[in-house]
Amino acid sequence: MSRGGTFASIDIGTTKVCTVVGELASEDMRILGVGIAPSAGLTRGMVENIRDATESIKASVEKAERSSGTRILSAHVGVAGTHIACLNNRGIVAIPDRTRPIMPDDVTRVLDGARVVSIPTNREIIHVIPRYYVVDGQDNVSDPVGMFGTRLDVETHIVTGIDSAIQNLTKCVENVGVQVDGLILEPLASAEAVLDQEEKEQGVVLVDIGGGTTDIALFIESSVFHTAVLPVGGNHVTRDIVVGLRAPYQAAEDAKRKWGHAIPSMVDAREEITLDAFGSEGSKTELRRRLCEIIQARVEEILEMVSAEVKRAVHDDVISAGIVLTGGTAKLSGIDMLAEQVTGWPARVGMPRNLHGLTDALIDPAYATSVGLLQWTVNEAEASTWHRPSRASLDMGSIWRRLGNWARVLLPE
Ligand SMILES: Nc1ncnc2c1ncn2[C@@H]1O[C@H](COP(=O)(O)OP(=O)(O)OP(=O)(O)O)[C@@H](O)[C@H]1O
Ligand SMILES: [Mg+2]
Missing domain, CATH: 3.30.1490.110 (Dna Ligase; domain 1)
Structure with missing residues (x-):
């Protein structure tokens, strides 16, 4: 089997678009280029403005092309949203x-x-x-x-x-001149990047808390049993801070990232923070614990929704390995502890591993989906090369067609 091959994937998130170009070198995947651009025209993982979404995808693809020195002609694309x-x-x-x-x-x-x-x-x-x-x-x-x-x-x-949500997403990518080779459900991609085989065997819930959605993939006995996309994410936490502290969105976002903690009792009860605020003063001083209480309320609610979704699908006895949190919101300090309290399962934060090459930006929970999309693409291609049943799409005809397409996925510039 030829283990060579170059691949591209596009993660179109609610807050950022990330295009990754990689190649399979012996056993490992090597990242050749990354393009990250702020996202526009998406809410809750779905396109709501084709023009804005196209522009952000274009910016991300162009950056990835520049950093990898290749021209991206086709790519696998992540899909999420409440329509799933x-x-x-x-x-x-x-x-x-x-x-x-x-x-x-x-x-x-x-x-x-x-x-x-x-x-x-x-x-x-x-x-x-x-x-x-x-x-x-x-x-x-x-x-x-x-x-x-x-x-x-x-x-x-x-x-x-x-199908209309899928068409809208596909259209935005095609507008940029990139052919969509296949769509991959985002939590399955994230799982690819952050879960251990042992966790999948013993039963685990992958939870990717992004900006606009919380994506769930539940694995039992090494295979996926349930997937879901919930319409809440870190942006809802920020909006709660805007309302609770009467601060502009960017100030609330910065405060969340800088001083946020999911367990308010773990921050000093007297510590004060200063942030930009609406009104004549222009800035205000607040107790850090107050900020953390606002954050905790929403994150707890998201985790309760996850727990309810999982319990609707399976008995929680089968989830021995507990919950693995990823996505940008998993960077919130103490979120693993809060997850253990709320769900009663063991919890950890997962980030992409086993990467080589241009990985600086990608070893971060926010890029689990982006990396996982590329890993999924590589695994799918390998599986079909071996005549093995592919895990992703069972349309073998299309896999062979795609194999034929590899040669033209990327052209050296
Ligand atoms: N240090 C941090 N603490 C808390 N939240 C953070 C931190 N860093 C990033 N976030 C939040 O992570 C979210 C973005 O995560 P991510 O990049 O995974 O989203 P996305 O993939 O663009 O969106 P989605 O997958 O929901 O469509 C934002 O809400 C951001 O505020
Ligand atoms: Mg995402």
Whole structure:
């Protein structure tokens, strides 16, 4: 198998757009270029102004092109937003000839079967992810190709989105002259960047708290069981500070980053902070603890929503590895402690790892999705090169088409 290859991905967040260009060098991924630009025209992870969103994507892509010295012709793009929904479905096929092993075509057939689900006409399937296969009743087979059996089942996790939201996102990227090779659900990308295999095996909840959304991916026995996107994020925390302290948005944002803590009792009860304020004075002095109380109230609410979402999907006994927090809001001091208090699960903050090359900007929880998108793309391409069932998209035809496209994903400038 050729392990070479150059890839590009675009994370279009509510607060920033991040384009990453990377290559697979032996076992590791090397980052060749990064382009980060402030985001505009998006609310809660969805495009609300095509022109503004296009401009921010353009700025990010151009920066990534400059830093990598390549021209980006196509890329994988992250998708989130409240229009996302998920379900689990099973596919079953017979293997007609019992003298031959199960072939990649059989896997394609069973996956095609699993994707026959009734979804509203305004929705389209983004992922059909095989969770595990069953060969003649033998459970938890991770790759059935080469095995013998007469019946092949697959348990899948299916992610859907509203087609107009997907079209809007795709249009913005295409406006910049970049072809969309595939869409990847953002929490799945973040999970790729920050979760350990052991955590996925023992049951873990990945929670990416960004600016406008909180993205959830729940893994049980190494495979994804539930995904969700909640319409709240760090920007809501900042807005609460604006209202609570009557401060302009930027001052509230700066104060959150500089003095914020998720556990108010951990900051000195008498410590004072000075920040810009509305009104004739222009600035004001507040107790730091007051700021932290405002932050805690909203972050606690977000974590309670996460806990409720997870408990609706599974019994919390299966989440032994607890919760891994990432996204920009995971940089809030004490958020892991608050998460442990609210959910009762162990919690840690996760950031991208195992990166080489131009990584300075990316080793940060805010870039978990950006890095994970690239890692997912690389893994998907590797899986399809091996004729192995891909974890991401089961449309094998399209994977091969995309493999053919690699050569023109990036052109040296
Ligand atoms: N040190 C910090 N403390 C608290 N919050 C922070 C800190 N640094 C960044 N944030 C918050 O993180 C959020 C941005 O996170 P991120 O970059 O992951 O969002 P995004 O990917 O643009 O948005 P989304 O994924 O929701 O569409 C902002 O609300 C910002 O205020
Ligand atoms: Mg994000």
